[in-house]
Amino acid sequence: MAENEGPIRFGIMGCAEIARKVSRAILLSPNAALVAVASRTIDKAKQFALGNKLPESVKLYGSYGELLDDPLVDAVYMPLPTTLHSKWAVMAAQKGKHLLLEKPTALDVKVLDEMLQSCETNGVQFMDGSMWYHHPRTAKMKDLLSNSHVFGPLKAIHSSSSYHPPPDFLENNVRVKAELDGLGALGDAGWYCIGAILWSMNRKLPTTVTALPTAVRNSAGVILSCSASMIWDEDETVATFFCSFLAHETMSLAVCASNGTLNVDDLIIPYEETAAGFSYTSGAKFVDLHIGWNVKPQHVQVETKLPQEALMIQEFSRLVKDVKYHGGRPDTSWAETSRSTQLVLDAVKNSIDDGYKAVKM
The missing domain is CATH 3.30.360.10 (Dihydrodipicolinate Reductase; domain 2)
Incomplete structure (x- = not known):
């Protein structure tokens, strides 16, 4: 990384079991950093951080909205239940947060299209969490x-x-x-x-x-x-x-x-x-x-x-860095892959x- 290019700073929205694997992947990826975790309560966020031995520097939030308001968060990984994706994915995009969304992305393609449109409008990268x-x-x-x-x-x-x-x-x-x-x-x-x-x-x-x-x-x-x-x-x-x-x-x-x-x-x-x-x-x-x-x-x-989880984070972070530091546009091929699926x-x-x-x- 160039001296003026720091790692992409991730926030995790939701402490589902899969988030344990992805938090580890963020910590392993050379161009990413985990800076925040949010759950529905601060106690759940603290339990997640303790159980996964996260660095003390990771900020903990008792609501998803607080994480999205954090200006130091560049991107969010969202492993929430599928029915909650639309609300929080659209809000994340509106806040300018790049979105790594756990699969399945939506209950139907109409809902997914609303999320993808919000990502496109706000110029943020979209990718689903299919690691393979x-x-x-x-x-x-x-x-x-x-x-x-x-x-x-x-x-x-x-x-x-x-x-x-x-x-x-x-x-x-x-x-x-x-x-x-x-x-x-x-x-x-x-x-x-x-x-x-x-x-x-x-x-x-x-x-x-x-x-x-x-x-x-x-x-x-x-x-x-x-x-x-x-x-x-x-x-x-x-x-x-x-x-x-x-x-x-x-x-x-x-x-x-x-x-x-x-x-x-x-x-x-x-x-x-x-x-x-x-x-x-x-x-x-x-x-x-x-x-x-x-x-x-x-x-x-x-x-x-x-x-492969860290390679996913690395690739996603590379795409976000191109947008953040080099004026690039989000790579829409990942959105197209999700939409076809x-x-x-x-x-x-x-x-x-x-x-x-x-x-x-």
């Missing part, structure tokens, strides 16, 4: 998928994100409360699946989205498990995904192209922080008598000095609500 995009493994996989000689046109994609929490989660967690996070597993885990599929398709929206007749809801109507299919007519490509609070841990992505396949089992959270891998096969054929294959999968390992998520939700009918995009 920022791992160097992701860029390596994209390079391979873009190589027409290795893979060719994509034909089928499948993604899965699921976990089976203890019974208390299904009774009391924010993500199963209709008034707080009404999208349930679709918003929490399905966001990753949809994002991974669209990433594979270079963010091109599908022609048709159809939820499969397997959705499970709780007594409040919140989705606990669901599946859906997507079709790209022009590309002759199909994708499916499964997301659930009722199944064993999965974080997978499988891509099948005309000349190759790619598989990753730990897409969302790598098995370890310092390295992450995937496998791919190209030009595979059966040998004579079909008793084996002519090639075996190649395994690729990608190392990283910083965990939200559009497909909305289509899945609408298909479920409409008796699993196909939704044209």
Whole structure:
């Protein structure tokens, strides 16, 4: 950093469990600093700071508005329940705070558009908290998928994100409360699946989205498990995904192209922080008598000095620094990525609500 360019100063709005990971990431990122934490009460903010061993220099606030009024806060990380995003995201943008918003971004794209419009009007950077995009493994996989000689046109994609929490989660967690996070597993885990599929398709929206007749809801109507299919007519490509609070841990992505396949089992959270891998096969054929294959999968390992959460903070801070110190404009590609994901998520939700009918995009 130049001498006149300090780190981007973050405030955290809300002490959700995920904020523990992100506060650590801010402290690890070389171009960011954690300067403030806000909760609904000062006691909760103090408990968060103590439990995560935050520096004594971090200011603690007993309301979100106080944090937004702090002139020393450049950017906010917001892990609030989804139903609260609109109010506080718009207010943050109006206060000139750059916005790192936890996913799912909104209950529907209309609400997201209001937030994105406020960010654009006030010239602040927007990004959602999907950390896996920022791992160097992701860029390596994209390079391979873009190589027409290795893979060719994509034909089928499948993604899965699921976990089976203890019974208390299904009774009391924010993500199963209709008034707080009404999208349930679709918003929490399905966001990753949809994002991974669209990433594979270079963010091109599908022609048709159809939820499969397997959705499970709780007594409040919140989705606990669901599946859906997507079709790209022009590309002759199909994708499916499964997301659930009722199944064993999965974080997978499988891509099948005309000349190759790619598989990753730990897409969302790598098995370890310092390295992450995937496998791919190209030009595979059966040998004579079909008793084996002519090639075996190649395994690729990608190392990283910083965990993906810190890399997300580093990239976000780099974009904010360009706006703050160099007169740059916010990078809207991250908003477009979130909006594409939200559009497909909305289509899945609408298909479920409409008796699993196909939704044209």
